[in-house]
Amino acid sequence: MSESNLLLELRNYLKTEVTFTKLEQTQAKEAVQNIRKSFHKFQHSTPFNFKQIYHQGSSYEGLKVIAADEFDLLIPLNLKSSDWKIKEPREKDLGNYFWIEKSEKSQNSNENDKTFDDLIEQERLIPEKVRKCMQSTVQKAVNGMTGMTINLRSSGPAITLKFNDKKLSIDIVPGLILNGRHFVAKSPRHFRDHKEYGKLWRESFSKKEKKRIKAMDKMNECRRDCLKILKTIREKRGESQLKLLSSYHLKTCMLHLANRTELSWEPDKLADRFKDLVQTLIDFLSESNIPHFHCRSMNLIINKNKYNKESLDHIVKWLENARREDEQIISVLLHEKKPQSIQDQVE
Known part of the structure; x- marks a missing residue:
């Protein structure tokens, strides 16, 4: 069989199995945008910056397949970079995982921000506590939304909002931005039994990858x-x-x-x-x-x-x-x- 036949088969597979309609994509993104607008109004009394939500994942990279039904939104903590520092573990096989710790300046300051006191242990920001805080915060925001049925459940390090009518899944990923670097509240799974490794944050290159793929x-x-x-x-x-x-x-x-x-x-x-x-x-x-x-x-x-x-x-x-x-x-x-x-x- 000649390569031209393989080429034809691949092109046909793209049309019949991979792609979905632009209308479906537009309607799905509009629903996600409505969620974003609702979150924007829920900025008070929360450590998260709902005015700075980042789109990430395949739906925004032009890589989503089969159906426009999954979206990822990263919501960062409202941190001051001067109050925190990035500490690299000694173990080389931990790759892009880091501890996020309070800076010496912040620890010694009399004007210490108490916003994150419930999210830290031994001066380290704890991903699990941030995830739970995000879940509670999003639950309150969702309760104030009208005109939609949403089932909220924990999905590992993210939170999934499911729209019964549109069958959309939106993962809300808590993260932070420090010195221009992006981190998400995800700890290394292969070291899950080690308590200290559960405090590690994963550096995210989603923004860089999105830019590269869009180009x-x-x-x-x-x-x-x-x-x-x-x-x-x-x-x-x-x-x-x-x-x-x-x-x-x-x-x-x-x-x-x-x-x-x-x-x-x-x-x-x-x-x-x-x-x-x-x-x-x-x-x-x-x-x-x-x-x-x-x-x-x-x-x-x-x-x-x-x-x-x-x-x-x-x-x-x-x-x-x-x-x-x-x-x-x-x-x-x-x-x-x-x-x-x-x-x-x-x-």
Whole structure:
């Protein structure tokens, strides 16, 4: 089967499986904007800055697939940078996680701001306490909203607002901005049993990534199309295949691949670049290491309980078998058929 057929199949997959209507996207973003406006009015008696809400995630990067039904909003704490400092842990494998501590100046000041006293322990700002405070604050704000039915529930480090009529999910992520750097109230999961590591904040590069991705494909190129196809395949698979990985793992692979200046991304190169993206994922998984794009020393699949070698090897073999020929890519990845083994082909 010629590559032109793979190209046609990929383009058809984009139209039928990946994309959704602009009307659906517009209506969803309008609903999110209404939530933002409601939060703007709820600025008093809260440590959060509801007037400075940041859009983040795939819906605002042009990377959302299948349906416009998930959004992420980061709401920062109303901090003074001079009152806080960023402290790096000694352990090198913690990557982009840091402690946020009160500065010596703030500790010794007679005019100490008491706003965050309930959110700190031993002069450190505690992510879990900030998450709980955010949940309580958002609950009060939601109670004052009219004309919508919302179920509020905790979703790990974020809060999910579900609109029954529109089936929208909005994750409200508490964070902070310090010395121009963004942090979110998420601690490293692979060190969850260690109490001190539960006080760590994760540095977020969402703003940088959003800017980088929005700048992609200015010349009608195909980077985002490649990624959206792979993300859609992931959504349709079980954990023994791509679903074990997150969409962020796939986005990171694309950021690394897009950094290769020798590659051409014209629309008619979609098939070649899609195969390159799959191969990039295979290469990283084979090494049990997906390096963070902005923090190369950090391995995004370091959690060996979840990303054990046996599971990763299973995904690698499945992808290698599927990528071997164009017919296999179309049949296995796009049409979700069982991959044909090399032995089957010989027989």
